[in-house]
Amino acid sequence: MSERQKSILEAAVRVIARTGVRGLRVEELAAEAGVSTALIYYHFGDRAGLLRQTLEFVSDTAGDYTTEAAAAAENPRAELELLLLLEIQDNPVTRANSVAWGELRASAVFDDGLREQLSDSTAVWVGEVADVIQRAMAAGLIPATVDPVDAAERLTALVEGLSERWLSGSMAVGRAQELLRAAITMELGDG
Numbered sequence: 001m002s003e004r005q006k007s008i009l010e011a012a013v014r015v016i017a018r019t020g021v022r023g024l025r026v027e028e029l030a031a032e033a034g035v036s037t038a039l040i041y042y043h044f045g046d047r048a049g050l051l052r053q054t055l056e057f058v059s060d061t062a063g064d065y066t067t068e069a070a071a072a073a074e075n076p077r078a079e080l081e082l083l084l085l086l087e088i089q090d091n092p093v094t095r096a097n098s099v100a101w102g103e104l105r106a107s108a109v110f111d112d113g114l115r116e117q118l119s120d121s122t123a124v125w126v127g128e129v130a131d132v133i134q135r136a137m138a139a140g141l142i143p144a145t146v147d148p149v150d151a152a153e154r155l156t157a158l159v160e161g162l163s164e165r166w167l168s169g170s171m172a173v174g175r176a177q178e179l180l181r182a183a184i185t186m187e188l189g190d191g
Contacts, residue, residue, distance in 0.1 A: 005043050008033045009057040012050060017096035021051065021107040052117055055104045059121040061097050062087065067128075076136035081184055083132060087159045088166060088180060090173045098163045105160070126152045133188070142188045151187050158183050 001009075011033035015024055026047060030037045044050040066086040073079035087098065108115040129152035136142040162180055165171040 002043075004035070004039070005053075006057075008035060008040060008043060009054055012054045013058060013061075013096050013100045016054065016103050017099040021103045024051075026050070048111070048113060051104065051107070051111075051114055054100065055114065055117055055121060058097050058100045058104065059124070061093070062101070062125075063128075065094065065097075070132075075141060076132055076139055077141035077188075080129065080132045080136055080188075081181070083129060084155055084159050084180060084184065085177055088163055088173060088176045090166075095167070099167055102160070102164055102167065122156070126156050129156055136188070146188055155184065155187060 008029070012024070012029055015029050015032050019028070024047075026037050026040055029050075030040055033040070040050065044053055066083050069086055070079045070082035073082050087094070104114065105118055108118040126149065130148040133142060133146065133148040133151055137144055137146065137148065158180065162171070162176040166173050166176040
């Protein structure tokens with residue numbers, strides 16, 4: 001991906017976080033990114049192509065800010081907690097990324113192409129979390145009776161739900177993190 005495309009996608013995340021997917025206008029995005037609308041169409045084809053690429057960008061960005069930090073954890077159990085908790089942190093990048101993910105998820109209800117891509121992105125996320133759970137099990141930090149994929153499905157779904165409540169203002173970020181920590185313990189044991 002070129003720096004120009006990255007810049008446009010970063011702007012798309014900001015615009016979606018501010019106005020929602022339905023409020024995303026290519027003209028407004030062009031102004032936000034400091035490029036022409038023709039350049040956006042050149043790089044992304046059409047609005048649907050732009051949304052698909054933005055979804056991929058949001059997913060990759062979340063992977064960057066969670067995976068890198070979680071990799072420094074002392075063990076796979078601590079890595080798992082960080083991997084999930086870092087999805088709910090009150091900083092501008094995480095907030096915008098989480099809002100954009102929620103908006104794109106909601107739009108996927110009405111868009112078959114986006115729905116398939118979102119399903120694929122979610123499966124990758126669940127797979128990554130399940131892999132960390134399996135490593136924690138191998139290290140004896142999680143009971144062997146846990147089904148890694150089922151646990152990963154439940155925990156990632158909870159992260160999305162808690163994020164939605166936090167982002168909508170119906171729950172403080174600290175409370176969302178507290179509930180997530182408790183759910184991890186309930187799901188996987190004390191570790």
